[in-house]
Amino acid sequence: MTQLARAGSANRSEDDVHEGRRHDLAVAALHTWSEYGYSQVSVRNVARRTRFSHGMVHYYFQSKDALVAECVRIIRDSQIFSAGEGKVGDITSYSQLVADTICESFRKNRRLHRIRFDLRNQSQFEPALRVYADEIEEAYTAAKDAVRERYESLGWTFDPPFELLAAQVDALRERAVRAELLGEDLEDVVRTMHDDLLQVLPKNP
CATH class of the missing domain: 1.10.10.60 (Homeodomain-like)
Structure with missing residues (x-):
């Protein structure tokens, strides 16, 4: 050499x-x-x-x-918002994949999800943090848009708008973060979130 x-x-x-x-x-x-x-x-x-x-x-x-x-x-680079890739036959099976992936991400990355919500809240009071909160939210938005496009490719039409569904899903994620932080058993938290996700995500007509 x-x-x-x-x-x-x-x-x-x-x-x-x-x-x-x-x-x-x-x-x-x-x-x-x-x-x-x-x-x-x-x-x-x-x-x-x-x-x-x-x-x-x-x-x-x-x-x-x-x-x-x-x-x-x-x-931002951790892909914690990924909602699942893979072949699915219909809307219900895709919703199952979305719920499974969101819950697995929470199980593995709950600390990162916790930080995201903390940063989002703190940025309301500290303007200097907004650029950082926006950076993470951009990654969230990209993943959210990919989910919407996948549902639409399967023939689903959103009424009410998709943004309302996305807000429900994100609220369930935030509730799980809070529950785990307050001491609830992780697997119980994940199980509850999974059941609730299947209640709000689209199903075959």
């Missing part, structure tokens, strides 16, 4: 270490946020949750805003 190639390999390794640490610190920030709320997200609190010093965390994230931006990027 030439000296130039070795240098390039070393740089890639250093970049991987840098990104790995940055990701680990962002995950610690996500845990802090989901457990204690937005107000407790800080460079100092993230340092307390990891093996890194305050100075090391500050090296990767120089401010709370930088931490929040990285947390939002992770949530």
Whole structure:
């Protein structure tokens, strides 16, 4: 291996270490946020949750805003709003797929869903947070539009409008977040949400 190639390999390794640490610190920030709320997200609190010093965390994230931006990027890219892909024969079977996928996402990513609702609420009072809330909502809207298009491709016409159905589904997700946060058993929460989703999602005529 030439000296130039070795240098390039070393740089890639250093970049991987840098990104790995940055990701680990962002995950610690996500845990802090989901457990204690937005107000407790800080460079100092993230340092307390990891093996890194305050100075090391500050090296990767120089401010709370930088931490929040990285947390939002992770949530945006996590596809937590996916509502299911796969072959379905009719509207009822697609609704079953949607309910299954939403509930599985909640089971695996309930902390991220919790942060989303916390951020949405906080952004009503802190204008600087609205750009971050909007970034996550854009990902939600894209997934929501994909569901609407899939229903329409199966021949469903929405009356009342699809947006009302989407609001009901999102309210069920938020209720599940609150129930789990208040100590209800996770599987009971998921089971209730699944049953309620099947009640509101479209069925074959």
